[in-house]
Each structure stands twice: as C-alpha cells, then as structure tokens.
Amino acid sequence: MMRGAGLKVVLIGASGLLGRAVARELANVEGWQVVRTAHSRGDAGSVKLDIRDAAAVAAFIEGEMPDAIVVAAAERRPDVCENNPALARALNVDALRSIAHAARKRDTWTLSISTDYVFDGTSPPYSPGDPPAPLNAYGRSKLEGERALLDSGAKGCVLRLPLLYGPVLDWSESAVTSLTPAIVKSAEFAAAPAVLDAWATRYPTFTPDVAVVIRQMIERHARGQAIAGITQWSGDEPMTKFDIAERIARTLKLEARLVAQETPADSTPRPRDCHLDSGMLEALGIGRRTPFDTALAQVLAHYPDAQIQ
Known part of the structure; x- marks a missing residue:
C-alpha cells in the first residue's frame, strides 16, 4: 500500500556508478525512505544482498515491504558477458526474475535498468517498440532481463539507457572516464599516441x-500514475570515443596525441549507432540533460584522484 509522502524505495545496486547517483538524488526527497543494497562494495548505510540468491531476495523484499524498487545492479561489461555468459544470465536475467516475482507478491512497482545494446545499431533512432536485435551476450542478457520483468505479472517498467558517465570511484568505472589515463599518457614527451574508436557513435x-529521470518516474508512481512497459532516456550529443577523447584533452588542457581508428577494433561485437528516442518520457515532462562539456568538467575536476561523492 502506497504511503504518500512516506514512500519507501528499495534501491538494488546502490554502490555502482548509476546506483550512487540515484541514491544521492532520492536521499534529497523529503519524506522518502530509501533502503540501499549492495553486493560487496557497500557502506555502513547499505544492506548486503546477493541478488543471485532468490530466497534471500524474496525474504528481503517481503521484510522491507517497499512501495517501489529500482534495480540498478547488473553485469554491464560486454567483454565479461561475452566470456562468461552464465554470470551475465545470473545477474541480468535470473536475478531480475527473482526480484520481479517477489515484487509481484507485494504489488510493488519495479523499475529495471536496461541498455541501448538491445538494438543492432543499423537503423537509429530507436523507439521503445522497435524490434530488438542484440549483437552480443550483454545485449541478449539485458533483453532477456526486460522480458523476465515484463512477463512476470509484476507492475514493471524498463528504462533503457546508453553509455553512462558520472562521478567515479575509479576511472575504469565508465567507458568515458576509462579513456583518460591513455589520453594523459599520450601527452607525455616521446609517448605513443592514443588510438581511439572513431567508428561507433x-x-x-x-x-x-x-x-533525476528515475526520481521523476517514482514521483509519478507515488501520484498513482505509474509508468509501465519500456521507456528510454539518452543524452542528445552524438560522439565517438575519439570525439570524447578530444573533449577530455581539452578539458584537462592537454596537448594529447590522438589517432582515430575508423574501423571496429573491439573483440566483442558492438552496434554502430543505437540512439534511443526519449520522446515518451519527454512528453510526460520527465528529463534533464546537462551539457557534456559541463558535466565532464565536473567529473574530471580532481584528476588524477578519483572524484568520490
């Protein structure tokens, strides 16, 4: 039963790149109670929960009795998913099914994070109803996870997202910030140039x-206007990793030596352009976009020390 201003939200996967941002945003909402979970990298305010343990998940959700659940936990590294599909399935499919079944018993609205990699990248922009065609194990596992939630009978909503970046605990957390050490190195005397992908947008x-988008979606749920089905949100500035690297170098005021790689170089196949249409949420008045250069300057403000918030 919804409790109005006393809304209780369970945030599963609060220690990751996105989870930390969501935890900070929801903590600012007066009257909301946010219960954060983490598998191993939590803090004193997080509940330790292995989402691969279906019995533990069921007991946790039954005990907490949340009004809403946000699932930000996943295996999101394409190469890891390709090399260990069993792990990808356990975290991205089976765990989500367990959460959905437990949520259904309590009639709890559940929001799960998915990816633009459910598409093959040949016909952007993609609307939520466009047929998916993932190219790799990561995309396939996330697509199966979407179906596990939506077919469960729970009050469920999927939010597809593209490449994420933000305040990091270490520079490898995001495919944006992970470029930074090589860019810095390339600016050193006699160093080799950094070769960056200029093929995929x-x-x-x-x-x-x-x-902010997730908080606004939960607020609609609290008003009795819960969103169901598949939704999408994306930044609106297209760029390749080479473009990103040039902006990182400019932000750090480096004379970096960068070389554009014009053909795919990743061992795991990746789509060329999976631009997500965000129109559904925009039509509901949901959304916020910080200009990339503005946000990047915030993220890189303390390089080479990780920005811990």
Whole structure:
C-alpha cells in the first residue's frame, strides 16, 4: 500500500556508478525512505544482498515491504558477458526474475535498468517498440532481463539507457572516464599516441541526470500514475570515443596525441549507432540533460584522484 509522502524505495545496486547517483538524488526527497543494497562494495548505510540468491531476495523484499524498487545492479561489461555468459544470465536475467516475482507478491512497482545494446545499431533512432536485435551476450542478457520483468505479472517498467558517465570511484568505472589515463599518457614527451574508436557513435549520458529521470518516474508512481512497459532516456550529443577523447584533452588542457581508428577494433561485437528516442518520457515532462562539456568538467575536476561523492 502506497504511503504518500512516506514512500519507501528499495534501491538494488546502490554502490555502482548509476546506483550512487540515484541514491544521492532520492536521499534529497523529503519524506522518502530509501533502503540501499549492495553486493560487496557497500557502506555502513547499505544492506548486503546477493541478488543471485532468490530466497534471500524474496525474504528481503517481503521484510522491507517497499512501495517501489529500482534495480540498478547488473553485469554491464560486454567483454565479461561475452566470456562468461552464465554470470551475465545470473545477474541480468535470473536475478531480475527473482526480484520481479517477489515484487509481484507485494504489488510493488519495479523499475529495471536496461541498455541501448538491445538494438543492432543499423537503423537509429530507436523507439521503445522497435524490434530488438542484440549483437552480443550483454545485449541478449539485458533483453532477456526486460522480458523476465515484463512477463512476470509484476507492475514493471524498463528504462533503457546508453553509455553512462558520472562521478567515479575509479576511472575504469565508465567507458568515458576509462579513456583518460591513455589520453594523459599520450601527452607525455616521446609517448605513443592514443588510438581511439572513431567508428561507433555513442550518446554519453550523465548519471545525475538519469537519477533525476528515475526520481521523476517514482514521483509519478507515488501520484498513482505509474509508468509501465519500456521507456528510454539518452543524452542528445552524438560522439565517438575519439570525439570524447578530444573533449577530455581539452578539458584537462592537454596537448594529447590522438589517432582515430575508423574501423571496429573491439573483440566483442558492438552496434554502430543505437540512439534511443526519449520522446515518451519527454512528453510526460520527465528529463534533464546537462551539457557534456559541463558535466565532464565536473567529473574530471580532481584528476588524477578519483572524484568520490
């Protein structure tokens, strides 16, 4: 039963890149109670929960009795998913099914995070109803996870997102910030240039902006206007990793030596352009986009030390 101003939200996966941003955003909402979970990298305010343990998940949700659940936990590294599909399935499909079944018993609205990689990248922009065609194990596992939630009978909503970046605990957390050490190295005397992908177009999306989107979606649920089905949110500035690298170098005021790689170089196949149409949420008045250069300057403000918030 909804409790109005006393809304209780369970945030599963609060220690990750997106989870931390969502936790910070929801903590600012007066009257909301936010219960955060983490698998291993939590803090004193997080509940330790292994989402692969279906019995533990069921007991946790039954005990907490939340009004809403946000699932930000996943295996999101394409290469890891490709090399260990069992792990990808356990975290991205089976765990979500367990959460959905437990949520259905309590009639709890559940929001799960998915990815633009459910598409093959040949016909952008993609609307929520466009047929998916993932190219790799990561995309396939996330698509199966979407179906596990939506077919469960729970009050469910999927939010597809593209490449994420934001305040990091270490520079490898995001495919945006992970470029930084090589860019810095390339500016050193006699160093080799950094070779960056200039083939695939990405739409970097700032995690604090996504956190606002999620908060606004939960607010609709609290008003009895819950969103169901598949939704999408994306930054609107197209760029390749080479473009991103040039902006990182400019932000850090580096004379970096960068070389554009014009053909796919990743061992795991990746789509060329999966631009997500965000029109459904925009029509509901939901959304926020921070200009990439503005957000990047915030993220890189303390390089080479990780920005811990």
